[in-house]
Amino acid sequence: MISLDELQEIDIQDPMVWPPWFTWLMGVVAAVALVGAGWYFVLQDQQDVLVAKQREETTLTETYRSKAALVASLPAWEKQMEQVKKMLAEMEYALPDSQAMASLLTDITNAVLSQGLTITLFQPRDEVPYGVYAMVPIDIQVMGAFHQVAEFVSTISAMNRIVTVRNLSMTRTGGDDAEGQLTASASLVTYRYVGAEGAKQDKSG
Secondary structure, eight states: OOOHHHHHHOOTTOGGGOOHHHHHHHHHHHHHHHHHHHHHHHHHHHHHHHHHHHHHHHHHHHHHHHHHHHHHHHHHHHHHHHHHHHHHHHHHHHSOOHHHHHHHHHHHHHHHHHTTOEEEEEEEOOOEEETTEEEEEEEEEEEEOHHHHHHHHHHHHTSSSOEEEEEEEEEEOSOSSTTOOEEEEEEEEEEEEOHHHHHHHHHHO
16 A cells, blocks of 8 residues: 555656656556547547538538429429510510511501591601610501591500500591591501611611
């Protein structure tokens, strides 16, 4: 049994005089300390690696969830794109190109004549470019009864192509009865599709 007096007599500063049992004890303590320090640094490195892997896993999980959500919504996006393409096709059809413009002018003329109106003025004016389309104003003046003018305006508004009636004015040229003749003046506005190439030319011009 080691006494307290023996411990107090040991000079910690002079290892040469340490008793064998104390030298062995200090060796064990030093070895434990070295092993503990080594394990601490090793475990600390492993802890850092573990934290980095956990962060990487979190990032990959979030990326996976985001891409999975995109994949899940892909059918809905494709359906919306089909609807947009259909709407664009309908809009392009409503905007005649240069070849269909002559046919549209004929349709407008026929709409006037089908109501029994007399055309006294039908004058397309210069186009006004607006990007991929151009506005085409048409000055028109017709003569006929009020209900004929009203039917003409209704027919124009119901056409497949976009045609609007602006600045409509009417003056009576017949008697005071309801069937008296009217002179109606208006500006019809339609739009011609010029496409991307036409828009570039308009900008360069």
